[in-house]
Amino acid sequence: MTDKSCCDGEATAARSSGSRVVHCRDGFRWDGVPVAEYKAPGTSWNGVSRTTLVGNQDEQTSFHVRYFEIAPSGYTSLEQHSHEHAVLVLRGRGVVQLGEQTHDLAFGDLVYVAPNEVHQFRNTAAAEPLGFICVVDARRDAGVAVAREQTAK
């Protein structure tokens, strides 16, 4: 049997017994999965969207899998928290700040953000979004914004 779409007009992911396959479409959108804002509007971030792929349905996983996309010239909050990030880049180019260091990022690169590391992701490309998977513990603390002057030498 090959892949079948559901026909109720709502759920488009192919399911069997709780499992599911959710196809990725052009523009890094997944069938039936809403794209949300990164966090509440504020001045600490710009041009970031969040797509939760695993963790907000009926899964029992101890982790959540999210896809973040940063528009050209956009950036996530400069922040820190005790929970860790496992990030894998899916599209575009950019940089990640880890403490006082900045590292270039491209497709497939892995970023592990250790507990309490001050970090920020920034899109340095002129046109293409920077998109990445970010896995976190399901139970985790909230991030705390960090002022730029607290990290600059």
Next chain:
Amino acid sequence: MTDKSCCDGEATAARSSGSRVVHCRDGFRWDGVPVAEYKAPGTSWNGVSRTTLVGNQDEQTSFHVRYFEIAPSGYTSLEQHSHEHAVLVLRGRGVVQLGEQTHDLAFGDLVYVAPNEVHQFRNTAAAEPLGFICVVDARRDAGVAVAREQTAK
């Protein structure tokens, strides 16, 4: 400061305070990260490698992030276990069997394998490997092989 490689000839990942950036190279290899066999040699699988990206160093995450690659005509074990899988395809094409259903897979597709779902990944491409990220709980049970006739109608 831009990305710097280490100079001790061993660790090539760029680190700061426990965090790290590990660059992905051509052929889906990550700097300094060994490629291992999928599991102990056996007849239930063919042509599969495993690269552990997060979870076997000093991380405290409740999850592990692995990259699996299946050679053309290769396949993982047909198995089941109580722990869940969150899979995202990075390269190639193939199929996943979930229970009695088979679903086509291509770049970016997400697979959630529910507890105790019988599952198997197979590469259906003639030349390119099928590669995917697979996230699992750090604490998990072992898989149990399932005979093909147990799932066929």
